[in-house]
Amino acid sequence: MPRPTLLLIHGFPQDHRLWAPQVQALADVADIIAPDLRGFGDGKGVPTVMSMDDYASDLKALLDERKVERVVLCGLSMGGYVALAFLARWPERVQALILCNTRSNADTEEGRQARLETARNAFDKGVPVIARGMVPKVLSGKTQRERPELVASVEAMMAQQSPDAVAAASRGMAERVDRTPMLGSIDVPVLIITGAHDELMPLATSTAMHAAIPHSRLVVLPGAAHLSNMEAPELFNQAVRDLLQELTQGTLA
Secondary structure (H helix, E strand, O other), X not given: OOOOEEEEEOOOOOOXXXXXXXXXXXXXXXXXXXXXXXXXXOOOOOOOOOOHHHHHHHHHHHXXXXXXXXXXXXXXXXXXXXXXXXXXXXXHHEEEEEEEOOOOOOOOHHHHHHHHHHHHHHHHOOXXXXXXXXXXXXXXXXXXXXXXXXXXXXXXXXXXXXXXXXXXXXXXXHOOOOOHHXXXXXXXXXXXXXXXXXXXXXXXXXXXXHHHOOOEEEEXXXXXOOOHHHHOHHHHHHHHHHXXXXXXXXXXX
């Protein structure tokens, strides 16, 4: 089997730098693409709302431009929402799926209102304030105590995002559809990764997806919270490496 292409989809409100622990570490087993979602990183203009389908369409256009036929989609948090939106529209382009610290269901009404408040706060209070408030939610207590340099870099990455991008993504997440009904029909290998201490996406959300998706496996990373790929990179990379190698060897569909 040819080398797989791994498309890494970052979360909110981050950019491609989220995947720094993976880009070099996995380059020997896959061709890696780690783009910025529209508006993030480079600060390019965005509409008032960026739906998960909009981001997925951007990614498809990127793959078309690079003449990549099939990919292993790996999305963390909001990136997982985008990955499911992509799979729903172009299943023939997906070789395997990696869902990290994410969930399939839509927001509750309370959750939607919180997203809309975040969109307002991006302008009224500023993105650095949002970033500062998110750090304790995305990194475990252990990480915060023992890895101050990682805490600082994560906060800086989030603080640097444009208010327009943060607001558009928040509104897009608020209106996303429930993808749970499609889980049972996913017919590609699926790896679900989460952190044992993820409070934003509690373990039950991952175990529910694992139970609903055929051909899925669940990996829970100890000591990690929401940004499991950064907090436990060795364990995260090994889980992804195992999947990629099985694809290359033809032991997975």
